[in-house]
Amino acid sequence: SYELTQPPSVSVSPGQTARITCSGDALPQQYAYWYQRKPGQAPVLIIFKDVQRPAGIPERFSGSTSGTTVTLTISGVQAEDEADYYCQSTDSNDSYEWVFGGGTKLTVL
Amino acid sequence: QVRLVQSGTEMKRPGSSVRVSCRASGGTFSVNAISWIRLAPGQGLEWMGGVIPASGAPTYAKKFQGRLTVTADESTTTVYMELRSLRIDDTAVYYCAREVATGTEYDGMDVWGQGTMVNVS
Numbered sequence: 375s376y377e378l379t380q381p382p383s384v385s386v387s388p389g390q391t392a393r394i395t396c397s398g399d400a401l402p403q404q405y406a407y408w409y410q411r412k413p414g415q416a417p418v419l420i421i422f423k424d425v426q427r428p429a430g431i432p433e434r435f436s437g438s439t440s441g442t443t444v445t446l447t448i449s450g451v452q453a454e455d456e457a458d459y460y461c462q463s464t465d466s467n468d469s470y471e472w473v474f475g476g477g478t479k480l481t482v483l
Numbered sequence: 484q485v486r487l488v489q490s491g492t493e494m495k496r497p498g499s500s501v502r503v504s505c506r507a508s509g510g511t512f513s514v515n516a517i518s519w520i521r522l523a524p525g526q527g528l529e530w531m532g533g534v535i536p537a538s539g540a541p542t543y544a545k546k547f548q549g550r551l552t553v554t555a556d557e558s559t560t561t562v563y564m565e566l567r568s569l570r571i572d573d574t575a576v577y578y579c580a581r582e583v584a585t586g587t588e589y590d591g592m593d594v595w596g597q598g599t600m601v602n603v604s
Binding site: 375405407409411416417418419422423426428458460462470471472473474475476477 | 518520522527528529530533542544545546578580588589590591592593595596597598
């Protein structure tokens, strides 16, 4: 089955830039989506179609793509950004089966 | 403003079944797919399956085929998830989420329910 690979954890100090990667063989052909989940809350969509930001999501959140890796970048990290981050994609245009990465815990030091 | 409101906490025995509901309000119900995603303790998000209410045709992750049924009731704008033959490791928070699209391009899951805790023990 298709897998998306994320680092388990990333740590940064406030004001620094955090980068969270997500790797998958089909990412050159398929869009990726990013979700933020804080404890006790439902996930929130923060990036769609690799690089687009939904209304209301701060500009410090951005997405990029290079080959089989997509990256979520958080510029000027704030304490409130401490959360779990998940990428989502699929490996096929034909099979409607979504896959999530294992998640990355962002710790703001 | 679209809202998804889920049913409450469930306590279940191994081998039994659970049915969780997800009622949509404030938007166009039939055209958007609704997915079910779960989050088990210490694990990551896991997509289980979904349905487009207008078509009624569900899609399931291979892992859950044969054990999961997702249905939609347009008259009550409610989507249901039924998981059978429950195991201890089915203990999780179960979320419903609305999928949005622009034309044929998927734009992600933009609205989520509050989550339903299912405890199997």
